[in-house]
Amino acid sequence: MCGIFGMFGNKNASKLSYLGLYALQHRGEESAGIASSNGSKITYHKGMGLLNDVFSEKIINSLKGNMAVGHVRYSTTGSSHHKNMQPFIVYHKKGHIAIAHNGNLTNAFELRDILEERGAIFQTTMDSEVIAHLLTRSAEPRRENVIDALSKLKGAFSLVMIFNDTMIGARDTYGLRPLCLGKLDGSYVIASESCAFDLIQAEFIRDIEPGEILFINKNKIESVKPFEKTRQASCIFEHIYFSRPDSLVFGANVYLTRKELGRQLAREYNVKCDLVMPIPDSGNCAALGYSEESNIPYEGGMIRNHYVGRTFIQPEQGVRDFRVRVKLNPVRPVLKGKRVMVIEDSIVRGTTCRARVKTLRESGAKEVHMGVSCPPIISPCFYGIDFPTKKELIAAKRTVEEIRQYIGLDSLHYLSLDGMLKSICLPKDNFCTACFSKNYPVKLPKRASKYILEKNR
């Protein structure tokens, strides 16, 4: 899970990329990087941590050129390595390449095997290094080679690349991860989410379409759709949890979708309670929708501590469930003696959820009910969402009633699959629902369980 950004044709390309990545920081907190180019030479800087830890004004100013691509990377357990920072850079006799990738290739392992057989060596476990090898395999850095290389990829890829004097944006045929195109004065912008455009006051033009490759250089912007067509299968979880509410994702606004998910939940379940409250901030919109539809008052029953960072010192003893408690504190007088309906965006492992429910009860809530704005997650994602293994997914092995008991709820209500799909103002067949339905749009490789490069080496 990552955020990517690209800008072409602006003398402040790296500075605006920095700002664009700021708006995309929620897509990746582990590392950040920007590569810029004047068409002939790429300079770059990457580092572990938040954007602000990685970049200084001096560094941004040193990244010259009117093209830039940037990347923020999500922290996936156990693979937080310096070497896996993006953009991935290649200095090659055929030219210079910088690649920012969001998604997960399902055939990365196979491609890597083949490439290694042919003599390639790999220094990272990133899909983007595989893509770089494919790009430089062919004879010349022409359009056909790019098309040829990307044709070999299976799975999810939203890409922004610099290849010599050209910026390339591309999206897999399923449209699994978002990617959109914008314009700022005369220059083009590409970003994972439209909220990045808002920040730099760029204009949203359109999504880069599933299966589309855009070539942008100083003379023109050219679109090709060279891949064999498949059905669209965009990740519905972007709307449920991952994207920012102010973004337009796959053509729909996330805030409105989430409110509608909450409304639909209220339509599906009629829970007797005194107030509706979100787990902030991810449940805010759905809770608002639930409140409006059910006419039950909305309350901010828990207060979020904005200072909780990753280096927080945890006490070894004495304070139970501390990490959970420090992030969200209940407002006792609001909860005391009340039947509370809590709206969660989703339940993954269930452990944090359980601790929060306990806190709510200790704060005086008489009953704690929960509505979840998506169905039970029963299967892992192979296209870029960092769910844990099936073993750790609580809904993969327990019934709703068992989950309710585990979490300690008076009642638990998951949104139906259908209810979820009709809440988004887009064709329901356009979405991947594999994590809820096991219906994977892209055929999985035999070695699926170990498909991720990181887990193999």
Add this chain to the structure above:
Amino acid sequence: MCGIFGMFGNKNASKLSYLGLYALQHRGEESAGIASSNGSKITYHKGMGLLNDVFSEKIINSLKGNMAVGHVRYSTTGSSHHKNMQPFIVYHKKGHIAIAHNGNLTNAFELRDILEERGAIFQTTMDSEVIAHLLTRSAEPRRENVIDALSKLKGAFSLVMIFNDTMIGARDTYGLRPLCLGKLDGSYVIASESCAFDLIQAEFIRDIEPGEILFINKNKIESVKPFEKTRQASCIFEHIYFSRPDSLVFGANVYLTRKELGRQLAREYNVKCDLVMPIPDSGNCAALGYSEESNIPYEGGMIRNHYVGRTFIQPEQGVRDFRVRVKLNPVRPVLKGKRVMVIEDSIVRGTTCRARVKTLRESGAKEVHMGVSCPPIISPCFYGIDFPTKKELIAAKRTVEEIRQYIGLDSLHYLSLDGMLKSICLPKDNFCTACFSKNYPVKLPKRASKYILEKNR
């Protein structure tokens, strides 16, 4: 403006102080410090920055002893100095003292003059150094001396101190700043706000009363009220803006107060509009109250970026009002074509407010109205709230209509003084409203305009 914390009688005193300060971080982001003692030796650590920047696990573990006091300090422009970090420590032949102070003494300058005349030297511009001098002036570190010293102070002071084997909590007779007492297992806790108790799962006992001094040592806890009695005049701005919504301040819950402020605003003004939205997060509760009372739907029309830190790089050119934009991004589809009622907790200078309103209009809002959950701020605070000088307070020099025009609103509605006071479920005479009414409860010194020590040297 600061947050203070003290713990007596717990072997994890410094660790729990660290956690308590975490809950109080919103009261001061500039510097942090903790001093601990076993009754005979004080060790301490202080530093500039957020708690997490200043402390590591190793440092916390090095602060031994079963007593500790901690402090977080607010950033007031121009006086961010290392030397002004608290707690203030004195190693004296009469004993060891650590002082954490919240508030502003109005006679600090006079006291300092007198003390310097008598030969004292000062290394900081902090009120707490003045207090330290007074404490050590008298012959012995007995109770009478503490009472004698504190009797000389005028203005606002909430104090937690270690004096040899005793912890002392004290509050001025007006009760300007909050301070409350809690208990965790056998140990006593003192904090600016009750949210610090929640985090460490301590039990709230009661406020330390205006004019009360508490002496806590291993034998007993003793309360005295030695000062000449005055009326209570607690800072109402703690409820309006400064305290955390989950805190119990001056005996009332802040969340509920703020909701009631919003309700009262709706009762006072009947504005025709399609939605109510807060400036997050400070306006959240009042906006909810306004929505409930007015039956106009509540929406989260702006999304807060949680990653905006203090070292953010700002572009020199090209992106107008950037700092405002990066913090809050409007959700266009929610606002488009709508008559929007925005709820602000307060308006100080008006500049940020103006930029936000402009952003809302650019995002498609048809009309932008604003409700403010307090009256116009017309006069500075001399008791610890870091308002700018009168010259910079927009309401000190402009009428409401002029402010409305400056900010660019369709209509602007300030809560009435009376409406504000009756929204808090406490006697209205118990509050200081000087910033709204110029009715200062504590007589100001002649040199009031330059009363702050920091501005004199």
Add this chain to the structure above:
Amino acid sequence: MCGIFGMFGNKNASKLSYLGLYALQHRGEESAGIASSNGSKITYHKGMGLLNDVFSEKIINSLKGNMAVGHVRYSTTGSSHHKNMQPFIVYHKKGHIAIAHNGNLTNAFELRDILEERGAIFQTTMDSEVIAHLLTRSAEPRRENVIDALSKLKGAFSLVMIFNDTMIGARDTYGLRPLCLGKLDGSYVIASESCAFDLIQAEFIRDIEPGEILFINKNKIESVKPFEKTRQASCIFEHIYFSRPDSLVFGANVYLTRKELGRQLAREYNVKCDLVMPIPDSGNCAALGYSEESNIPYEGGMIRNHYVGRTFIQPEQGVRDFRVRVKLNPVRPVLKGKRVMVIEDSIVRGTTCRARVKTLRESGAKEVHMGVSCPPIISPCFYGIDFPTKKELIAAKRTVEEIRQYIGLDSLHYLSLDGMLKSICLPKDNFCTACFSKNYPVKLPKRASKYILEKNR
């Protein structure tokens, strides 16, 4: 033990102070600080660590004004506190003071007692804070007050201070610690050692004399000698070990003195050996002198590793005497089968010395003899040299023969007290030899064993 520096009347005062302190870095590696002033306002920066860790170009440039004083502090075990960094700064209604002090007051404890009785409070355990209190006690910041204040000090003090628009240099009547005066273009410079003048290309004028106070302001430089006269008793250890060889200290060049100490050692002892080698770099000069006088070849038998810093990681096991070994490595082919005469400047505890001798033997030396360029150190220093307590001084409790056995030498030869004194081209009565003779020039206080402020609190 510290290095101090002052500059008056140069617009680059703080920059040149930084450079001057660079040349004095050997006098203190623990902390560094510079305070500058334009005559009415003092700005300063202090920090723990080497000069280069503490200062950046930006910080230096922020220290404005045409006067500056600087300080580097030696690391004495157990008292490495932030609070003890110098210069010590006071902002007082009578004026602004910055004090840089080298030496140890023998009556600091008494003075502090008296001052605390009168109401003073102390935040550090530094002598300079005591001096600051004395300076501000009197009514006005006039010359008489400075003289009055300094008259109360007993023990060793070399001082450079800024007091409003005046720079003050002062030295105790014994002249225990060095202090000299130089000139650069029109501006005056004061430094612990003349090597600081060389670096900034200032001209050495003369030593500040024992008992002299210099007042430098824009109109004139004025010298007074107001104290009751005593005999001179300059610290001979400055020549033996502490000062840099290229410095002129107490009127004599250190390099030449050390060579003569070596020559004298050769005159006193006729040791049969094949080569003379120093413990680098402190024994270099004396070894050269010994070699010249004895006509035994000089060899660099051990190579110094220039990269050994203070944060070096030491292996827990497997490599014995590692810290000693990493700093100096023997050159085996030079030592193999040879009778080696090793020249040490002094022996304090004897432990490091012992490890080195062992290494020399393991590297093939047939015999290891040692010459020490001073007599046995039998008593602690109360005037600023950080010798350990008497208990740890190897020569305080063992005979030379016992020391020889402990260190593992074939023979051990200490320079005689007389030999040492006649090696310096200065009157022998001008020196303090207390650490060799127990003949302390300044009467010790009753509480001498605990005289250091740091050890009391």
Add this chain to the structure above:
Amino acid sequence: MCGIFGMFGNKNASKLSYLGLYALQHRGEESAGIASSNGSKITYHKGMGLLNDVFSEKIINSLKGNMAVGHVRYSTTGSSHHKNMQPFIVYHKKGHIAIAHNGNLTNAFELRDILEERGAIFQTTMDSEVIAHLLTRSAEPRRENVIDALSKLKGAFSLVMIFNDTMIGARDTYGLRPLCLGKLDGSYVIASESCAFDLIQAEFIRDIEPGEILFINKNKIESVKPFEKTRQASCIFEHIYFSRPDSLVFGANVYLTRKELGRQLAREYNVKCDLVMPIPDSGNCAALGYSEESNIPYEGGMIRNHYVGRTFIQPEQGVRDFRVRVKLNPVRPVLKGKRVMVIEDSIVRGTTCRARVKTLRESGAKEVHMGVSCPPIISPCFYGIDFPTKKELIAAKRTVEEIRQYIGLDSLHYLSLDGMLKSICLPKDNFCTACFSKNYPVKLPKRASKYILEKNR
């Protein structure tokens, strides 16, 4: 120019590698890295800066396994990139490789061209990445493949590598860079210089011979010499300047060699002077030799400041030749009125030399003569010594007389080529003297002027 280290068969392999690199730090101050392995998994850490900046105890402890290779890299202007840190690591399906390389391949550019033609991509400009590609090109990670890969290399290479469960040490047929083998208890050690063995108390066994490859695994140590034999051409500059005096390099001790170079210089030139002094520390040994042979007294006429680090702040104005002055300060009383013979190890650009001579004159030296312990450097090195381009080499374009005038000497005396060669107790045909004679042992590529990968991309 770099230092390399390897250890096989010791549970403290990474810790001992750290210590070994400490002894080799003079061979590279720019970056440092260590990779360790248990035979199946490689972990590593690399960073910019000195060893102490890059490694902490925690990091060292995290590098598990009984094999480790380490590297310190020299700072060559303009190519200080994170990406060029070593060891170079490859995770490949055929196995795991860690490569530490010292030297310069003369055909790196050609090899890279060929490899890129075949599809390889490069992320660094290091020779070691080229070597990695060659190693993984062949079908299996067997001995033959290693031999095959290394056979393609031209130029200078001293290598230590981990390849799965085997440690490999190798040296080019010319033996250009040093590499030696040692033993510590049961484990094998490989290092650039023997001083690394001394520090960890390992025993020196022998040099790895020119053209030799050592394969070390848990069963055996095996030596092969598969390459076509050439003459030996070891870098004589290692003895003149680069290696540490306490090292045994190419079979001879460096200290003794340097002394002999000084003696030979005295035999070749009879300069009338009062004292001989080195430019410390590189000229120390030769100056001692000169002094002994000529019977002119040796003096330490300049004192080295041990605190000069790389981040030193330089004054913009006022202090001429500051960087030169801060590093070495003359001892005036030693020099005053004297005819001084200064011994330098070598003269490259001549600029620093000139500034020092000026300083010596300003310090009172009556005459300044210079002896250089090698002949004029007239041609660049293509095998790893970071000389500047020919254009910048002062002796490439000026006569000795012109150099003398430029530097400002009374007389200048370069050691003769023959004199230099006979000073080392080794066959004179065993050395590369190309920088003095233009007689390059390895044929240069056509693109020699741009042969360095770093300069091409």
